[in-house]
Amino acid sequence: MKFNLKVWRQKNAKAQGKLVDYTIDNINADMSFLEMVDVLNDNLTRKGEDPIAFDHDCREGICGMCSMYISGRAHGPHHAATTCQLYMRSFKDGDTIYVEPFRAGAFPIVKDLVTDRSAFDRIIAKGGFVSVNTGQAQDANNLPVDKADAEKAMDAAACIGCGACVAACPNSAAMLFVSAKISQLALLPQGGPERNNRAINMVNQMDEEGFGNCTNIGACEAECPKEIKLTNIARMNREYLVASLVNE
Amino acid sequence: MSELNSKIPEGPLADKWNNYKEHAKLVNPANKRKLEVIVVGTGLAGAAAAASLAELGYQVKAFCFQDSPRRAHSIAAQGGINAAKNYKNDGDSVFRLFYDTIKGGDFRAREANVYRLATESRNIIDQCVAQGVPFAREYGGLLDNRSFGGSQVSRTFYARGQTGQQLLLGAYGALERQIGLGNVKMYSRHEMVEVVTIEGKARGIIARNLISGELERFFGHAVILASGGYGNVFFLSTNAMGSNVTAAWKAHKKGAYFANPCYTQIHPTCIPVTGDYQSKLTLMSESLRNDGRVWVPKTKEDAKAIREGKKTAVDIKEEDRDYYLERKYPSFGNLCPRDIASRAAKEACDDGRGIVPSGLGVFLDFADAIKRLGVEVVKARYGELFPMYQNITNEDPLKTPMKIYPAVHYVMGGLWVDYELMTTVTGLYCLGEANFSDHGANRLGASALMQGLADGYFVIPYTIGNYLSSEIFTKAIPTDHPAFAEAEKEAKERAEKLIGVKGKKTVDDFHKELGKIMWEYCGMARTAEGLTKARTLIQDLRKEFWSNVNIPGSLDEFNPEFDKAGRVADFIELGELMVIDALNRNESCGGHFRSEYQDAGEAKRDDEKYAYVAAWEHKAVNADPVLHKEELIYENIKLQVRSYK
Ligand SMILES: Cc1cc2nc3c(=O)[nH]c(=O)nc-3n(C[C@H](O)[C@H](O)[C@H](O)COP(=O)(O)OP(=O)(O)OC[C@H]3O[C@@H](n4cnc5c(N)ncnc54)[C@H](O)[C@@H]3O)c2cc1C
Numbered sequence: 001m002k003f004n005l006k007v008w009r010q011k012n013a014k015a016q017g018k019l020v021d022y023t024i025d026n027i028n029a030d031m032s033f034l035e036m037v038d039v040l041n042d043n044l045t046r047k048g049e050d051p052i053a054f055d056h057d058c059r060e061g062i063c064g065m066c067s068m069y070i071s072g073r074a075h076g077p078h079h080a081a082t083t084c085q086l087y088m089r090s091f092k093d094g095d096t097i098y099v100e101p102f103r104a105g106a107f108p109i110v111k112d113l114v115t116d117r118s119a120f121d122r123i124i125a126k127g128g129f130v131s132v133n134t135g136q137a138q139d140a141n142n143l144p145v146d147k148a149d150a151e152k153a154m155d156a157a158a159c160i161g162c163g164a165c166v167a168a169c170p171n172s173a174a175m176l177f178v179s180a181k182i183s184q185l186a187l188l189p190q191g192g193p194e195r196n197n198r199a200i201n202m203v204n205q206m207d208e209e210g211f212g213n214c215t216n217i218g219a220c221e222a223e224c225p226k227e228i229k230l231t232n233i234a235r236m237n238r239e240y241l242v243a244s245l246v247n248e
Numbered sequence: 249m250s251e252l253n254s255k256i257p258e259g260p261l262a263d264k265w266n267n268y269k270e271h272a273k274l275v276n277p278a279n280k281r282k283l284e285v286i287v288v289g290t291g292l293a294g295a296a297a298a299a300s301l302a303e304l305g306y307q308v309k310a311f312c313f314q315d316s317p318r319r320a321h322s323i324a325a326q327g328g329i330n331a332a333k334n335y336k337n338d339g340d341s342v343f344r345l346f347y348d349t350i351k352g353g354d355f356r357a358r359e360a361n362v363y364r365l366a367t368e369s370r371n372i373i374d375q376c377v378a379q380g381v382p383f384a385r386e387y388g389g390l391l392d393n394r395s396f397g398g399s400q401v402s403r404t405f406y407a408r409g410q411t412g413q414q415l416l417l418g419a420y421g422a423l424e425r426q427i428g429l430g431n432v433k434m435y436s437r438h439e440m441v442e443v444v445t446i447e448g449k450a451r452g453i454i455a456r457n458l459i460s461g462e463l464e465r466f467f468g469h470a471v472i473l474a475s476g477g478y479g480n481v482f483f484l485s486t487n488a489m490g491s492n493v494t495a496a497w498k499a500h501k502k503g504a505y506f507a508n509p510c511y512t513q514i515h516p517t518c519i520p521v522t523g524d525y526q527s528k529l530t531l532m533s534e535s536l537r538n539d540g541r542v543w544v545p546k547t548k549e550d551a552k553a554i555r556e557g558k559k560t561a562v563d564i565k566e567e568d569r570d571y572y573l574e575r576k577y578p579s580f581g582n583l584c585p586r587d588i589a590s591r592a593a594k595e596a597c598d599d600g601r602g603i604v605p606s607g608l609g610v611f612l613d614f615a616d617a618i619k620r621l622g623v624e625v626v627k628a629r630y631g632e633l634f635p636m637y638q639n640i641t642n643e644d645p646l647k648t649p650m651k652i653y654p655a656v657h658y659v660m661g662g663l664w665v666d667y668e669l670m671t672t673v674t675g676l677y678c679l680g681e682a683n684f685s686d687h688g689a690n691r692l693g694a695s696a697l698m699q700g701l702a703d704g705y706f707v708i709p710y711t712i713g714n715y716l717s718s719e720i721f722t723k724a725i726p727t728d729h730p731a732f733a734e735a736e737k738e739a740k741e742r743a744e745k746l747i748g749v750k751g752k753k754t755v756d757d758f759h760k761e762l763g764k765i766m767w768e769y770c771g772m773a774r775t776a777e778g779l780t781k782a783r784t785l786i787q788d789l790r791k792e793f794w795s796n797v798n799i800p801g802s803l804d805e806f807n808p809e810f811d812k813a814g815r816v817a818d819f820i821e822l823g824e825l826m827v828i829d830a831l832n833r834n835e836s837c838g839g840h841f842r843s844e845y846q847d848a849g850e851a852k853r854d855d856e857k858y859a860y861v862a863a864w865e866h867k868a869v870n871a872d873p874v875l876h877k878e879e880l881i882y883e884n885i886k887l888q889v890r891s892y893k
Contacts, residue, residue: 035525060530061632
């Protein structure tokens with residue numbers, strides 16, 4: 001297969017970036033998208049040009065490193081898949097493919113397709129945990145958890161923190177990410193004691209980082225590789241509201 | 249040959265750890281605040297250690313090369329974590345988990361460590377549940393379990409097919425909490441490139457800031473490495489692309505002995521290799537062997553017809569199938585340990601009965617389970633795994649059997665550590681997959697997560713205090729100390745040399761070449777002849793690398809090709825040591841199979857001569873390493889031929 005690529009190149013955080021054209025040939029349909037980029041980079045390196053910088057690590061859809069905005073969609077055309085889980089058989093021979101970084105004010109570009117998503121870590125540091133020191137736990141089975149709640153908590157906990165929700169949202173909102181963690185812990189008894197402070201602190205940090213507001217567009221849910229649901233945002237809003245009243 | 253002191257505490261096996269903890273020296277809270285600890289790596293082992301030490305009051309600096317601590321390779325673990333909770337009332341106990349692990353490791357692990365691991369396994373589950381890790385539950389709300397290889401009880405806790413993710417996010421949450429409180433300073437996108445030692449003690453590291461390319465100096469009263477495994481020495485493996493040996497290797501070159509480097513785990517159920525463009529291999533969790541049955545056709549003719557697309561799995565009648573694991577190992581069947589299942593797959597394929605075009609693949613079939621349990625139950629049990637397989641291969645495993653083949657997955661070898669997890673460099677510790685400690689010659693499934701978390705949450709917080717109690721009068725050493733300057737200079741010169749080569753071949757050219765050598769001569773079956781040849785090949789490759797590698801870009805920028813080159817340089821040196829170790833061990837045990845030493849395909853150990861840990865001391869890149877032996881003494885169990893029949 002043969003493709004025309006238009007790839008965002010930007011030397012570093014301060015430099016101006018632009019789309020650069022590349023053509024690539026002899027691509028096998030069973031290659032992953034990242035393996036296709038590997039081949040392109042191999043070609044560039046052999047020609048003495050600077051290869052395209054991109055984040056990737058596990059290449060099986062769980063670490064959340066990979067983060068490409070492909071022809072107008074976060075992680076490309078597939079539903080419920082990360083960039084590394086996208087295969088070239090999803091494209092037509094001769095296609096033109098745009099490859100850009102995840103764009104958002106709160107995700108500054110580091111180089112080419114690599115962005116700085118540390119804002120997510122700072123939000124988690126404000127409450128995305130249960131405050132239990134090592135060694136303080138009781139026997140695990142002393143605390144039964146309703147299976148249905150445990151399953152729902154797991155659905156929310158499946159978030160990989162890739163930032164596709166932010167990239168997909170016209171407002172660059174991080175509500176889906178933040179609400180997934182708040183929901184997971186709100187659904188479990190372990191999260192109970194800190195739920196009010198958690199909601200307030202995480203939401204405040206989210207605002208401070210410069211993420212936008214939610215206007216119920218739903219692009220985040222549509223593009224989430226882990227199918228995190230919008231209902232989490234509703235749950236977060238309720239948690240936040242209750243917490244605001246309690247803390248009044 | 250000097251004796252290695254493993255510092256195993258006195259007393260009966262079951263009391264050793266308690267005895268140790270009761271007598272270990274303590275550091276009072278005011279002094280803890282003055283002590284700084286460096287933790288390299290934020291996977292399960294590193295994140296657990298960094299968080300727990302910060303909770304105790306130490307000042308921690310943590311490092312990872314990814315953009316966030318949440319992305320360490322532990323995130324990819326699928327199947328589960330073992331613990332001797334006996335919630336199923338099926339006869340499990342600490343002793344049984346201990347015994348299964350020792351036996352699974354083919355009697356090449358240290359008794360006292362493994363017993364401690366089995367003991368702490370129970371606390372891990374409690375801790376993780378308290379953190380809000382959403383483990384699978386039964387309808388009554390209690391925790392569910394599944395079975396893993398090498399055991400006859402159900403002791404594996406899991407969170408769908410994402411156990412590693414959930415455990416890591418638990419540890420990451422604990423770590424972020426300490427970062428928020430100011431007790432941990434986190435350095436993401438930093439790669440450790442040197443250990444700094446002063447008067448024989450580890451006192452810090454040099455790390456490369458991967459964004460700016462700058463080399464930075466960090467002081468610690470003690471240094472902990474939790475940098476994961478080195479399976480990527482084979483190029484293709486189930487490890488994440490960035491997994492590497494660099495941190496451990498630099499420590500090795502500064503005096504930390506490297507133990508049992510040749511013990512490699514080749515996992516039986518991975519998606520087979522299809523093309524040479526492939527960048528990594530994907531694991532299909534061992535948990536699938538709970539319900540999946542492994543088979544190949546009985547005849548070569550049928551296998552050939554499948555390879556050529558003239559027949560499919562369903563065309564082969566029940567009586568014409570060879571469920572070879574059930575046939576050869578009736579009491580464990582499809583759940584025999586990994587090394588055994590891998591070798592059996594290789595044997596079947598070597599016999600011409602492989603079922604993928606390359607000849608290197610066997611079936612993993614869920615048809616019976618689907619008949620017995622229904623599609624929905626099977627789907628629910630394996631969460632992401634089926635869609636993942638389908639996405640990669642374009643085939644639906646609910647309709648046709650999966651095709652699998654063994655692939656490099658885990659390394660039992662690593663830096664030698666004593667009972668306190670200290671390496672042979674004073675004040676330098678090693679945790680998780682990066683050390684050699686608990687799995688002998690083969691690791692059982694669901695026990696790496698257990699070990700990483702035991703090391704990080706429940707062992708190092710005690711053992712490091714025993715050392716740091718003697719360091720309370722050591723003031724923080726300023727990083728303009730000559731030892732820091734010297735270490736930085738070394739790292740800088742190496743980097744300049746590397747980027748200055750400006751040769752013709754890419755870093756991946758070399759990495760792939762190394763991988764081929766390792767897989768062919770130091771993979772599932774090894775011979776003295778092959779290993780001897782491999783050593784020369786690797787030496788030649790090393791020379792060529794340093795004279796013909798081409799790294800684009802410069803050192804003062806974000807340069808992933810350069811990062812990769814540094815790692816490959818270390819892999820090449822490690823590869824040679826693995827070969828030397830494999831050649832030294834004239835026996836077969838666990839993941840180390842020397843074709844000369846077998847009983848009709850079963851590994852033949854030599855306990856008289858090789859019941860020891862081989863710990864290698866580095867001399868120089870061009871010189872032979874020196875072997876030190878730690879004799880393995882079994883006081884509580886009898887050495888036996890490992891049988892799963
Ligand atoms: C696909 C897969 C599935 C698995 N499934 C299971 C399972 O079901 N059950 C089980 O028990 N085990 C499983 N394992 C094994 C298990 O996941 C690993 O052995 C374990 O997670 C390793 O944890 P760790 O903390 O030692 O290292 P890792 O999680 O690999 O973490 C290494 C850390 O070190 C950092 N690092 C490395 N080098 C440097 C450096 N030079 N400078 C700075 N930082 C550095 C990295 O950034 C990272 O933070 C699986 C492994 C794989 C590959």
